[in-house]
Amino acid sequence: MIKTRFAPSPTGYLHIGGLRGALYPYLFAKQHKGKFVLRLEDTDQSRYVKGAVENIIQTLQKIGLEWDEGPYLDKTLNIKQKGRFGPYFQSQRLPIYQQYAQKLIDSGQAYYCFCSTDRLEKLRQLQQGQNQPSKYDGCCRRLTEKYKSAKFKIQNSKLLVNDRPAVIRLKIPQSGEVRFNDLIRGEVKIQMEDIDDQVLIKSDGFPTYHLAVVIDDHLMGITHVIRGEEWISSTPKHILLYQFLNWDLPKFAHLPLLLNKDRSKLSKRQGDVAAEDYLKKGYLPEALLNYVALLGWHPSDDRELFRLKELIKNFDLSRVQKAGAIFDSDKLNWFNCFYIKNKPDKELLRLAKKFLPDVPDKLLDKILKVEKSRLSYLAEICDRAGYFLNLADYEPEILIFKKSDGGTARLALEKVMDRLNGLKKWQPEKIKQALAAVVQENRLTNGDVFWPVRVALSGLKQSPPPEEIMAVLEKDESLTRIQSALDKLKK
């Protein structure tokens, strides 16, 4: 059975790139009736960001990417127990990693290293100064035999070997090469001599990413490791670990990076990239999903609109792009407009209430029907609803249509008042007919009549048509506004 995972480290909020990093493995697993797992790679305590775990979990849940297994949600997490499972946490699996590390020591495929960070730093500087590749010099490899049968222990968060603080390093073979076939990039090969003797267990007893990821992916039965391009160069280390531990290799697929407008790696520096921020502004999950899915993947035809189910059906890992994609919010806006326009009224109302909690449902519903073709994201409704709720003051001059004059505007408004006063059914079509009648009977143009009425109602040069606004405002308020426009013109 196919099984994939999303394995973020809780060092910040889930951003657009992370969202895609979760989406692709999710889609791949689901289309093969497989499973998807969430695992938090929290092995670096110093980089832990408070709230990041909650943010990642909740954002994934809101977007609708649920994982299929895991331990029960920890009560210490500030999360409603919405999903059935919590994520796996690497920090809760320390003994597992330590056990396998000991195994590697015993088999001579890893060794204890007692070098100080000070020495390592100097070594690095020396190598860089000579334009040499910077790499551990294997100093402690010589001690392999001496410590081969030594067992390490963890005491007060310190890894000790014969009471000396140490780390455990991977013993990379001296020669040869590692090849692997990346599902997206094809064959990649790296020479052994270019691979560093990576630290596997840090001096605090925590595993590094490289050890933990291999052990967990194996133990959790991950068949396809789908992750960001930044991992390509460490993949050989991982492959070596699989071989040393006699485990079957998973398939690897390295996704292209998401970039800022200036082609640098997507970061918080330039605009907001947290998925949560978009959700908060009223970007719909389906729009975000649709847009992000197309950032690096495309079907063979011209289709662009996909909901989650359709993505599962149509996604094709082999069609994922090799080059990084720039995150450009113009197109996201277009997707969001589309999904807002096509949202059922009832649902749109429910979503929009968060932005205008004090407006009665009935009124908000009417406003939304009029304004929904004008929204890039839901938060915009706050501004757009303004003139429905309160008519701001405006200059009398804007009541006059550009091809008309003040006298005509007054006449038009007066006639419209008369007509509308007698109107029994307050419906858009009837109101429009009434305005059209005023045009005809007085030999005016549409602009002579519709423009001043519309401005009288909205106070704006640009707005929805007058009959639509009036249908929202109801008769009394509409007539009040037209009357006040007349008063303005008389001054």
Add this chain to the structure above:
RNA sequence: GCCGGGUUCGUCUAGUGGCUAGGACGCCAGGUUCUCAUCCUGGUAACACGGGUUCGAUUCCCGUACCCGGUACCA
């Protein structure tokens, strides 16, 4: 520096050993409209460069340039 990866319109991308290199967003123009948005029609703009291979290369190969990633007791 070293290692690895990448390069089709401004952006996301389709595509092929021979095509007027296609679509979408954006932008521009026109239509609809009192105005705006929607909607419809049209336009705009790209194969990084240099060598090969070939009758013919955007497509295959090799270089160069540029961009990105890695080069940690970070992930």
